Amino acid sequence: MQKRVNKQVALASRPEKNATTEHFRIEEIAMPQPAEGEILLRTRYLSVDPYLLRVIKGIQTYAPVNPGDVMFGRSVCDVVESRDPGFAPGDTVFMYSKWQNYHLAKGESLKKIDTSEIPASAYLSVLGHSALTAWGGLLDVGQPKAGETVVVSAAAGAVGSVAGQLARIKGCRAVGIAGGKAKCDHVVDFLGFDACVDYKSPNFEKDLRAAVPNGIDVYFENVGGFVFDTVLSMLNHSARIPLCGLISHYNADEPVTFRHWGQMLTQLVRIQAFRVSDYVPRMDEAMADMKRWYSEGLLKNHESIAQGIENAPTAFVDMLSGRNLGKQLVKLD
Template sequence: MPKLNKQVLLASRPQGAVTEANFRFVEVPVGKPGPGEVLVRNEWLSLDPYMRGRMSDAKSYAKSTEIGEVMVGQTVGEVVESNDPNFKPGDKVLTPLGWQLYGIASAKELTRIDAKRAPASSYLGILGMPGITAWFGLLEIGQPKPGNTVVVSAASGAVGSVVGQLAKIKGCRVVGIAGGKTKCDYVVKDLGFDACVDYKAGNLLADLREHCPKGVDVNFENVGGMVLDTVLRVMNLHSRIVVCGLIAEYSATEPYGYKMLRSVLVNRIKMQGMIVFDWKDRYGEALKGLSGYLTEGKLKYRESIVEGIDNAPKGLIALLKGDNFGKQLVKLA
């Protein structure tokens, strides 16, 4: 085992878009686990939009990453050394160890995964936080009913792709919003959405009206900004909006000025923010449902992979620009 551990630290807070200059690479000794602790060799690192918020010092639902700290993130890895009876070397685990090749965590922070049942990387995607977010956001807040029209923005992403497929399973008409013909083709042909609107084509409102002739009953919002403002114009009476993400606004230096909030009043829309941690006591319920559908072939997923920890900053920057297909990952080993 190497004596040195490579880490990626937050070097500075972004002013606008994230750049590689916001990160710093260091090498430190691997370290030894103490009582009740486990040393893990990370194999996969998850990259997620929420990381942009953690790089900021603005008040949010979770603590910001401090300058000089290891960048936050979930990983999947293998136990190298354990001082806890619940884990042994060779176990595959889900961890909160962040952007580094090795890490020491309390055994209580680790979750054992079954890499024989599903690929290890899937526990960071469809069987991880994105899949669980889709499950509870759609079913608990969106409350889709058979025959409803469901619109999903960032439809080819890690969360949106699962939301749309779950909505189809529930008997809904599903219309995605994505950037570019390639992503839209994937959403319809591979994931089974009824239609997908390319917002980059410049006809978002007209295209939504064409593909949602009965209006929109549920909007699963991952983008915000112009996209959300436009969807507000086609929402139905007593419809629901799940505000899961606002990726279009994360790097903005000024908040987006919404023009169509009147629709919430006129249509008596239920609009609710969604943070997956609110359902932490019920994660098992979602994982059981997701794994069942995955085994039955009712759910498909795709991964965008960058190789090596040195390319992790490039991967996050690409994700925030919308260049990824499905779940964005870094292969560490």
């Protein structure tokens, strides 16, 4: 039998600005042994998410990670050994875990998932919290109506890719904003948005205006900065902005200013920030929708998958700089 090796990713130091792989270290640790009532799990997939940048910088402090601490996140894990009668080897679960190959947990922190027809990784992408974020933010906060124009930033990423597809499902014109031609092609050709505009192009403002001939009714905000400012100038009366994220601000050196902020008043725009945790109580309802649309082929899923726990820091850093297409995951060996 192959020897089991247990590795983990710890935070080596806090980044002041951009996170690099130098801010992490890989440590080899002992294999845990389950006590009575405990379950030994092997991580199959780890999710790496933008909010962790704020966590490791010490800005988001409700779940702190200090230098020396092991990184954490959502994961899909397989039960290896169980001393809880509710779980057995062969079960696959969703959970919050450390960035670690093997770990122990109690049954109440695990949710069994069915991978017979749905790939395990989808529970961290199109059937996971990224999708729940898009579902709550777009459908509940954004209130899109058929025929309206919905613009989504970071449209090729985990949350944005779902938000734009939900807009299409609701009969809206979905326009994405993403970095680079390859991503924009993916957003239109694979995800089925009506249009996608490259915010890195010098023609960004002109291209966006051409893509929204009837103005913008809902703007699903993931990035902030000049992208937000440009969108502001095209908002319709009573437009809604679900404020999901501001990734361009997370490392900003300068104060962020908006030339078109007055549009918020002129057009009586409603902006509402939300967190995925607001919608966790409605997870079953959201996932029933997502599973139906996914099985009907209305919802496409794309994942970028890094291999091995050693590559988790690279996957995280690459995702922050936009090298991912769709949800960034790490598959553990």
